[in-house]
Amino acid sequence: MGGREAKQAPALTVAVFLVLATLVASGIVSYRATAKVIANEKLVAHTLRVIAEVQTTLSLLTEAETGHRGYLLTRDPSYLAPYNQAVAELPGHLEKLEDLTADNPTQNRRVADLRQLVGERLEISKSIVDLEDKGQHASAMAVLLSARGKEKMNRVRTMVDEMMTAEDQLLEERSTDSQRSARQAITTFAAASLAALAFLLMFYLVARREVHKREEAAREIAEREAWLQTTLHSIGDAVIATDQNGKVKFLNAVAEQITGFASQEAGGRPIEDIFRIENEITRAPVENPVEKVLHSGKITGLANHTILIDRNGGEIPVEDSAAPIVDNAGKVLGVVLVFRDVTQQRRIQESARKAEKLAAAGRLAATIAHEINNPLEAVTNLLYLARTADSLAAAQNYLASADRELSRVAHITRQTLGFYRDSTVPVTIKVSALLEDVLAVYESRMRTKQITIEKDYKDEAAINTLRGELVQIFSNLIANALDALPAGGHLRLRTTPKRGGVEFEIEDNGVGIPPDNLERIFDAFFTTKTDVGTGLGLWVVKDLVEKQGGTVAVSSCSGGTDRGTRFIVFIPSMDKESVSRMQKVS
Numbered sequence: 318m319g320g321r322e323a324k325q326a327p328a329l330t331v332a333v334f335l336v337l338a339t340l341v342a343s344g345i346v347s348y349r350a351t352a353k354v355i356a357n358e359k360l361v362a363h364t365l366r367v368i369a370e371v372q373t374t375l376s377l378l379t380e381a382e383t384g385h386r387g388y389l390l391t392r393d394p395s396y397l398a399p400y401n402q403a404v405a406e407l408p409g410h411l412e413k414l415e416d417l418t419a420d421n422p423t424q425n426r427r428v429a430d431l432r433q434l435v436g437e438r439l440e441i442s443k444s445i446v447d448l449e450d451k452g453q454h455a456s457a458m459a460v461l462l463s464a465r466g467k468e469k470m471n472r473v474r475t476m477v478d479e480m481m482t483a484e485d486q487l488l489e490e491r492s493t494d495s496q497r498s499a500r501q502a503i504t505t506f507a508a509a510s511l512a513a514l515a516f517l518l519m520f521y522l523v524a525r526r527e528v529h530k531r532e533e534a535a536r537e538i539a540e541r542e543a544w545l546q547t548t549l550h551s552i553g554d555a556v557i558a559t560d561q562n563g564k565v566k567f568l569n570a571v572a573e574q575i576t577g578f579a580s581q582e583a584g585g586r587p588i589e590d591i592f593r594i595e596n597e598i599t600r601a602p603v604e605n606p607v608e609k610v611l612h613s614g615k616i617t618g619l620a621n622h623t624i625l626i627d628r629n630g631g632e633i634p635v636e637d638s639a640a641p642i643v644d645n646a647g648k649v650l651g652v653v654l655v656f657r658d659v660t661q662q663r664r665i666q667e668s669a670r671k672a673e674k675l676a677a678a679g680r681l682a683a684t685i686a687h688e689i690n691n692p693l694e695a696v697t698n699l700l701y702l703a704r705t706a707d708s709l710a711a712a713q714n715y716l717a718s719a720d721r722e723l724s725r726v727a728h729i730t731r732q733t734l735g736f737y738r739d740s741t742v743p744v745t746i747k748v749s750a751l752l753e754d755v756l757a758v759y760e761s762r763m764r765t766k767q768i769t770i771e772k773d774y775k776d777e778a779a780i781n782t783l784r785g786e787l788v789q790i791f792s793n794l795i796a797n798a799l800d801a802l803p804a805g806g807h808l809r810l811r812t813t814p815k816r817g818g819v820e821f822e823i824e825d826n827g828v829g830i831p832p833d834n835l836e837r838i839f840d841a842f843f844t845t846k847t848d849v850g851t852g853l854g855l856w857v858v859k860d861l862v863e864k865q866g867g868t869v870a871v872s873s874c875s876g877g878t879d880r881g882t883r884f885i886v887f888i889p890s891m892d893k894e895s896v897s898r899m900q901k902v903s
Contacts, residue, residue: 357495577628801827829875
């Protein structure tokens with residue numbers, strides 16, 4: 318489902334991008350159109366302010382003229398109010414006009430000329446008022462009636478008309494531009510809004526389709542999960558699934574039966590609480606395979622002789638494997654642990670071990686029969702010679718030789734009886750001494766094939782173990798080496814004391830093991846011998862060694878002159894409690 322969702326995501330992303338881009342573009346265009354409208358409106362307002370200032374200037378100047386005329390005719394000082402107001406306010410309005418027309422050089426020059434004309438006109442008005450105040454009424458009337466004041470006023474009106482004409486033209490142009498900008502803004506906003514609506518509709522359709530696809534994907538996931546649940550509950554092995562933190566998420570029915578925990582009850586608990594495992598022999602805690610997988614990200618399995626402690630404290634031998642659950646990016650999302658109860662398999666393996674032991678005993682019996690046949694034939698011949706001897710002394714010599722041969726048979730018989738006698742009580746032994754006992758059994762065979770033996774026994778410490786288990790381990794390895802050695806071959810035995818036990822090494826210069834077979838030699842029933850053997854010898858060796866907490870390794874070369882095989886076995890010294898547990902396992 319991850320691939321489908323990955324394909325769906327770009328379509329939705331593109332739709333979102335287009336909608337956002339359209340909205341942004343619409344906003345930018347609308348902003349620019351609106352800004353232009355505002356700018357044009359400001360220009361219109363600016364023109365109107367210029368017109369208002371021009372009209373106010375003319376009005377104040379006219380009122381000033383009317384005021385001093387009224388004062389001159391009536392001599393009433395109240396008529397001077399408009400005049401005084403004009404004198405006080407006109408400079409400020411002229412300054413505003415200069416500021417407002419600063420962006421228009423032609424109008425700005427006209428304002429300068431207007432300021433000069435207004436000043437000259439006010440000077441005439443002031444002279445009339447001053448003459449009247451001095452009582453020179455006739456002189457004041459003469460100035461009033463002269464053409465100077467009228468001529469100045471006419472020039473002011475002409476200048477005002479020019480400025481008004483220019484501003485009216487600007488007002489018309491700017492009003493037209495403002496209206497045009499407003500229409501463009503409305504058109505642009507409408508077009509952008511329609512485009513945004515179209516893209517929003519497209520986004521809605523795409524989103525609706527994606528939601529529909531996600532719903533279908535969710536249904537498929539639910540169906541797959543239901544199918545997976547059914548499958549996991551149906552398989553014969555126990556299954557536990559965890560999250561990336563090692564918390565239990567699922568147990569199938571078999572896992573519930575083996576662990577004693579229900580799936581709902583175990584959910585959310587650490588895997589160590591549900592899947593508690595120990596070494597069957599040493600009782601040491603075993604690292605949980607789920608933790609191994611979470612740290613390494615690789616499939617892993619349990620070592621042999623691992624037991625599961627169930628909810629009620631019961632012990633169940635188990636075998637398992639754990640694998641990571643990963644997403645498309647390779648991230649570990651959890652672990653699936655598959656295990657099974659191998660109690661029945663243990664019984665079968667024990668039967669196989671006993672069968673192999675009986676087979677080995679049969680092979681040993683054949684060897685012993687060959688060993689005692691020669692001295693028994695000699696005894697028969699010596700007894701015949703004793704009966705037919707010419708003298709008592711000769712008969713006694715024959716009987717003495719027969720007695721020595723019978724003693725040899727008795728020695729071989731005693732070795733044979735002690736060789737495979739199982740000990741139920743752990744004993745203290747030295748590996749080198751036990752090796753000598755094993756070699757004694759195969760002495761005739763080695764002598765017949767002229768095998769050269771090199772012994773390198775270090776001063777190893779004694780170890781506590783079950784003697785019969787070690788006898789079978791060494792017997793199988795030495796017998797295999799003798800089978801592989803040609804006549805005149807070489808066999809090297811070495812023991813080395815190690816911390817907590819002894820390391821035993823057996824090396825031959827026989828035919829060696831092909832690389833293809835090297836990884837399979839410890840498998841049950843695997844053999845390359847067509848005439849002898851059951852294929853259980855090395856499997857029993859590995860099983861017995863690991864059961865004692867030891868290790869076994871092999872290296873071999875099957876080609877060229879540097880050929881042969883080397884087995885290295887480490888046997889730990891076991892305490893009485895460990896030996897007792899190993900006996901129970903066996």
